[in-house]
Amino acid sequence: MNGMCEMDERLIAVEKQLGNSRLEQIKAPFIEAQGLELWVKRDDLLHPIISGNKWRKLKYILADALALNAHSLISMGGAYSNHLHALAYVGKLLGLKTVGLIRGERPAVLNATLADLERWGMQLKFVTRSEYRQLREYKTFNALPNLQAGEYWLPEGGAMALALQGVMELVAEIDIEYDVLCVPCGTATTLAGCVCAVPEDKQLLGFAALKGAGYLSTEVENLIKFSACHNKRWLIQLDYHFGGFAKKSPDLLQFIEQFEQQHAIPLEPIYTGKMFYGLYALIRQGYFTPGQKIIAVHTGGLQGNRAVL
Ligand SMILES: Cc1ncc(COP(=O)(O)O)c(C=O)c1O
DSSP: OOSOOOOOHHHHHHHHTOOOOOEEEEOOHHHHHTTOEEEEEOGGGSOSSSOTHHHHHHHHHHHHHHHTTOOEEEEEEOTTOHHHHHHHHHHHHHTOEEEEEEESOOOSSOOHHHHHHHHTTOEEEEEOHHHHHHHTTOOSTTOSTTOOTTEEEEOGGGOSTHHHHHHHHHHHHOOSOOSEEEEEESSSHHHHHHHHHSOTTSEEEEEESSTTGGGHHHHHHHHHTTSOOOOOOEEEEOSOSTTSTTOOOHHHHHHHHHHHHHHSOOOOTTTHHHHHHHHHHHHHTTOSOTTOEEEEEOOOOGGGHHHHO
């Protein structure tokens, strides 16, 4: 950690704007038939833009950047990136310049996500796919080559050890007994934060949003290696990716629609839809032990629905 840091007043002001991430129970006969309880931690309600795991992951990264007197935040993402969307918005609130390195060519007409980024003052720089792959190698705040004084680099998805602290706060807020905590995984940083905070007697399940995500377990190990994380009961479900990142099927979209109708909780097909779909499948298969209480974290990301639903 880079010389941590009293929380900057600007960041405290942002935190004061956040909503209440409550726990809501999902009631359905097939869940009760298995003798289970399912709850949702509604982090999507924290904020319409800096929602879900975005706030959790960014909070202490931003605190660090401010403590280092950074004037610019530079990060990377795809054309629909929830991470850049939150970063551009919070950067504007904090009075920091933001730069987004975006995978692919600049489209003739910007999609809604990219248009928001520019509207909030983020400078967009489009990079080739091979340049983008190279950027993934730069994993710490000062790792990007040619950074100038005052520029602070955030790797893709905010996947850095500092992100874990904010995620741990999410876990600390849970004030009911539970046995299993579920989160969706992109970079698996959110899962890594949960691994550090969830007591050792409880189980943790990640649901990979991308295909061939076996490598994510190593990413978790790398993220947690300098923290005191003792929970060994975590694993990542690899079978609910629907063909790959941002791939979807009519079945998944129908599931999301029904879920919202029945529970008044909106999902999106990239992360949370896949997690709940997978979780429902596991419940039906009898994967869990009767009597267990499961909590699934709603990690937000609903802005992405403008592109995919
Ligand atoms: C809505 C949403 N849920 C889950 C994730 C996955 O989080 P992580 O990259 O920490 O695994 C992301 C990506 O950051 C996301 O935008």
